[in-house]
Amino acid sequence: MVSKKNRDVTDAVLSPSGDFRSDWLRSTGATHMAPLPSHTGLSRIIAQRAVAGARESGAEGILVVPIDPGLGDTTASESLLSTEALLDLGSRQEDRSGLLLVADNFRGALLLRPGYALVAGTQEFVRGAVPEGTDQAKTEFQRYARKARSGAGTTALTAVAGEFRPLTKTWKTPQDVPATSHHGHQLELMRQLAAGAVEGPSFARQWLDERRRAMNAGERLGDALTTALDEVFYALEDYSIDPSLRDEDDLTDEELRDRVAHVMTRLDNEERRP
Structure with a gap:
């Protein structure tokens, strides 16, 4: 476990104005940032994102730091990489001005403020914390902000x-x-694949690689296309790329081809509608 004061952690990650320090962002390569809805402080979904980001970045734990200046000399608490452990630790923190969650390798962080959270970190950290991609997260946050009721926040x-x-x-x-x-x-x-011009294993490897690259690049799709590509992704979860490891209930090459062809037919039909 890392033994640091709250002040040490906040000074390393946050500027005096309470934003992420530009030198921390540069020194860690933490150039990826996105806002997230956060209705109730450290919610389960925020905890899950923090744990996933820290694990993806190679961290062993998460520092949980109230950013209240009056608590600066308090020893920072550290949670194991577990959603339940992080929620339990977070529930016992002073949370008057906000909460800072930092991977113990300092390669990523989430800053919780009333009504929202900011995530920043290396590509690996953000890939774990924001699997939908930062552009999609920004789009969803804009919708969230528009729907927010009038009030101080x-x-x-x-x-x-x-x-x-x-x-x-x-x-x-x-x-x-x-x-x-x-x-x-x-x-x-x-x-x-639908035309039989590529084999199932080759399709699966290339398609999953392109999915990962699309997320990293922040490419965004509308609801219909997102649903269609998610269907293919779920089909691939039921498909073994290595035929020698295929179980009886796994999809065959033909069944995978049929599912993908069905998705493409539906997309083509929807596109032709006036």
Whole structure:
């Protein structure tokens, strides 16, 4: 476990104004940031994101630090990489001004403020904490800020949403998706599999690789396309790339091809509708 004072942790990660320090972001390569809805402080979903990000970054624990200046000389608490352990520890913290969750290797952090949280860290940390991609998270946060009821925190949510705008547009139909994008490559692989032009194992490896690259690049899709690609992802979870390891209840190559072909047919039909 890391033994540090609250003040040591906050000074290393946060600027005097309470934002993430630019030198910390640079020194760790922590160039990826995104806002997240946080209705009730340290919620289960925030704890799950923090644990996933820390684990992906290679950390062994999470420092839990109230950022109240009056608690600066208190020894920082550290949680194991467990959602339940983090929630339990968080429930026992002073939380008057906010809460800072920092991977114990300092490669990523979540800053909890009333109504929202900010996540920052290395590509690995953010990939674990924000698996939907930072652009998608920014889009969802804008919706959250717009729907927020009027109140003392609404202005802050609007300001955060304005500061963290999505970098790319949302592609709503297959025709919108650039052929050179990672999602475009996924769709082309699906067409090839449906036509029998690529084998199941090769399709699975390439498609999953493009899915990961699309998330890292922050590419965003509309609801219909997201649902369609999620169906393919779930189908691949029931498919063994190595035929020698295939169980009786796993999808066969033919069944995988049929499922993907069904998804492409539905997408094509939806695109033709006036």
